Amino acid sequence: MAVQEIREFNRFYTNLIGALDYSRHLHTPFTLTEARVLYELAHARRTDAADLRVELSLDAGHLSRMLSKFEERQLVTRRPSEEDARRQRIELTKQGKEAASLLEERAQEAVGSLVGRITPEDRPRLTAAMRTVREILHDDHRVTTGPRVILRVPRSGDLGWAIERNASVYAAEYGWDEGYEALVARIVADYAADHDPEREGMWVAELDGERAGCVFCVRDDAPDTARLRLLLVDPAARGHGIGGRLVDACISFARQAGYRDMVLWTNDVLAGARRIYQRAGFELVAQKPHHSFGQDLVGQDWRLVL
Template identity: 50%
Template sequence: MDAVAEFRSFNRFYTNEIGLLDKHLLASNFSLAEARVLYELAQGGKQTAAAIGRTLKMDKAHLSRIVARFEARGIVNVSTSPEHGRQRLISLSAAGRAAFSALDKGSQEQIAAMLLPLDDVAQNQLVASMRQIRKLIGRDDADPERVSFRSLRPGDCGWIIHRQTVLYHTEYGWDWTYEGLVADILSRFIANYDPVREDGWVAEYDGDVVGSVFLMQTAVPSVAKLRLLYVEPSARGLGIGRQLVGRCIERARQLGYDRLQLWTNDVLVSARRIYQAAGFELVGEEKHYSFGKDLVGQTWELALKP
């Protein structure tokens, strides 16, 4: 696959679909650049041309000409900043707000018409793909407020098996025998699930699954296991792993367990730091050959009761 060619092909497709090459956007009197400036003023309120330029990454001269045209048409008001006498503040006039409202409505109707032939499943796939594009090319700043946690749903375990296998193969070179292990663990979890002894959580970012963890019973009634913690690389640094582990610990306490155990490998450094910070103590380790690699397995334990 030629990534550059595919990227350019998609750009051509997208610009054709939404009419970005038309001289005026949505049969209005505004070009695409002018419509973006209108949008920033409508959303951000009174601001300087420099602030708009930074947001839109627009050439200063091009932006200056747009503002001049807007001012001549009565679309914006330009005033001197009371705090900085050399700064000019730009804001939408009543005519500007009316123009933006008509343009915004037209855009909403255009996109709604494009989505109309798609059912709910297809629309969800489209939105998820758009979010992924924004994340992958770095245009989406991570925000902890957009993280949410929920209980397990049908389809989650299959997705978790897939993502953990792909992730650990990419980051550590583990082979598909790891997929067999995770599939076996989760198939037995599903077949023997006991809601008064076990639980599981999924972390989402803007509706996309970005992590998970499971609380599972063991053969010893007083001991539970924390299993299969993972966080997507795109969502790391938001405290998701810490919160997933915290939920697992709290639930184990609620269910009356005395101890919580986990097994991991020493190469999973970030996960081990989370366990240590939560109070887990290393109680044993041994070398083993698994998943196509020489590894050091570790058992960690947390006392849940004084």
Template identity: 55%
Template sequence: MTVQTIAECRLLYELAHTTDSDEAGLRTRLGLDAAHVSRTLDSLVAAGLVERVPAGTRVALTARGRAAAGLLAERARETLRTFLGSPAPQGSAGVALREPRPGDLGWIVQRNAALYAAEYGWNADYEGLVARIVADFAEDHDPHLERVWIAELAGRPAGCVMCVRDDAPGTARLRLLLVEPEARGHGLGDRLVGAVVDFARGVGYRDLVLWTNDVLGAARRIYQRHGFVLTAEKPHRSFGKDLIGQDWRLDLHRSGE
């Protein structure tokens, strides 16, 4: 493999996680200057890992580039597993759910902002939304009806989710489901959503709702496995992107029969 610099690794990662990239977009998302991005892309093109689309400024990974990006991702996962002293992902071994400790609410904001910027190119508007949601919970919540879970893998935070009261009577809302990329494959997403469903049903909510976007395919599949039903879709412009928002609902009485 010919990738040698951190900048080349960052560009390969970005291109592997976006479907439509141009040099201007890469500069914005990575916070690099134009000359640096151009030089790095030239190096990757010369190595046969990236190609420039003719008559335009778009760039994309070649087949060789996709293989290199996959190898880099696997090496990163192996490094993390070695650092954490955990085995390769299988089942839910080493996974624990707990209540937040001091500093965890700030971690939720930081990781949501960083992860969605890296994987989907969302801008700081999303960080502001998450910060408001977390601040509202921290300042005023009913511990009997609202809760936050932190998922740990090998003793380190690796995911989160929140259950809060919705405006509709008898309805709870699932918010801010997140699983770190390196922790995927351990069933953390299922464990987190299952915890919300069990809690909401146990304290007497009738319905559990959530709002998400169609690009978040892995999360949607988890919701479907737990019985959520899509109730509405609407295009919108948020977080610097054109998205399709989705409302999902779970009838807790029926799903618990």
């Protein structure tokens, strides 16, 4: 039954988005695979040919021919990697960036047209269902004997849990006082009272069925800017890549929602979180000492161009 349902869904969705005729669908000269490569190059800070091949599950010969075609059209440059001369560093040229930008613009328009046919009441249900499909298949297509991690949308009790665990963890590990708990409570209360599910979201990570972490994506005061808030991984659940998956979910949502930038504020003592942000492509743009939560801290502003 599951196999047949998945095959039926694949046929339905492929026909819906016109993926079998990608160039006509978005009025571009690129095939679906070429568009995927351009997208990866446009959104990755540094990309080697080997990384592209693994990330997109492409045949090495096919990828090499495609990159040669891109070079002929002056869309990319190839050179030996600084870290390993045996690897090729691939970068978009100005023309390549323009082509990728045009693809992104037309893809957004196409999906926006599709979403426009869906009632506002059904859109949150649709996006939640699609996230669930990705999360389940992302986990289950790898056969492992280790703990099972999933990300899900919030349920009753999750907001209260986010407040309690943030306060408890930071008090235990960094000595932060009730001022931090008050800040978290205000952030969560504002989200609960008035958030747009198409532009803001919360994700809860579970490890073997138990809450293990969370993160929020909310609108920033700056135009077209999303703000990542309250990233938390429970100490007992660390070491399973949960923080990275939560941040990736936040970034993916922000891109789909049409934001151009994502920002966040953290403190320099949170070294583990900073490493996650750096791996995701965030860049430090400002830092300033402050006294908060009963401690002398250095606050940091980070930014990611989406």
